[in-house]
Amino acid sequence: MAGFIIGVFALAGMIKGMIGLGLPAISMGLLTIVMSPFQAASLLIVPSLLTNFWQLFAEGRVIRLIKRFWSLILGIVVGSIWSIFPTLSDTQFPSEALLGSMLALYGIYGLFAKNLPNLSRHQHWLSPLVGYLGGALTVSTGVVLIPVVPYLQSLQLQRDDLVQSLGLAFTVSNVCLAAFLYFNPVEHIQFSYQMVLMGLIPALIGMWLGAKIRYRISEVRFRRLFFMGLIALGGYMLLRTVVKLI
Template identity: 70%
Template sequence: MVAFVIAVFTIAGMIKGTIGLGLPAVSMGLLSMAMSPFQAATLLIIPSMVTNFWQLFAEGHVLRLMTRFWPLLLGIVVGSVWSIFPTLGHSEFHSEALLGGMLALYGLYGLCAKKMPNLSQHQAWLSPIVGYLGGALTVATGVVVIPVVPYLQTLHLKRDELVQALGLAFTTSTLCLAIFLHQNPVADLPIDYTMSAIALIPALIGMGIGKKIRYRIPEQKFRTVFFIGLIALGSYMIAHQMGWF
């Protein structure tokens, strides 16, 4: 199992190093094939937290971003506390199927979204709604992707601002997820901080490899393969959870 975890986080880190995102989504998707989504989410805490902090503080201007996006962050916190969805650890809830659906939807979005509309003029009322849904889905699936990532891209931020805004949202959601997992333990599934810390090493190594790949393979081609892979992985998870094979 240790070898499997190391391989998963190396792959996920490599993807994040290449295109700047994907570590939580890929890690949760692959780990959930061998363990419960609750267990997978606990392993994600330290690698996700460290890499998101790195992404957030790389360029500075954090306070300015927090001032602009505090309604989004507040929504994430509220959604993680009062989720409208059944949360990780519910025995009768098909969290694997919901996670698979999110991954497949994310993959379709990545392949099909060419030109995003500009919704910046609606940011004041959209941010708390999007944040709430993102927080609610985080404690339901262990991943904050939909609708936070597409929403931030519709604000037409500069590249560095977008990377930092994503890092800010990911950091907030990861903190909320860590608190949720700690406060809602599942019997016989303790949070393994040691394994989570071990997973950080291959994640960082993978990010280093990914940065080298970034300069050798056209980013658009790599993104296309990545999103197709997410669709395939998400579809498999849905079919497996539903007992179709």
């Protein structure tokens, strides 16, 4: 178990260091192979939060970013408090299937969406709506992915601004998820600080390595492999859920 957790967070951290996202998606997708989504989300909080802080503050200009995306932030907070979806604390809800669907859909989107429409002129009303859905899905799956990531990519931001904007959305979502897990505990799941640290250090090392090699490989090829991996992982999670129900 320990070796598997270390390997998962090292891989997820490296991917995040290279393209600015992927740590929650990869970590949740792989960890749920050996544990419940609630426990996986609990292990993910500290590594994800610290790596997102790194991503958010590395370039500076955070206040300017908050001023632009304050309604997105507010929407994420509201969505995590009043979610329209069943949450991770609902043991009867197949959150693994919802997470698998999100991973597969995002993988398909990443592979086949070539030119996104520029939605920046609609940002004033789209940001709170997208934020709400992102927050609601975060407390349902443990991952902020759809629709927040495609939305930010559709604003035609510069590469560094996009990475930092993703860091802002991920940081806010992680804080909301941490609060949700704290106030909605599942009694039979034991929280281990040793296991949290077991994921944190490999994630930080992996992110550092990923940032170092970001410009040394073909980003287009790596992204293609990343999205194909998400489709495979999401499909596996969906299949496993179906098998459990049969």
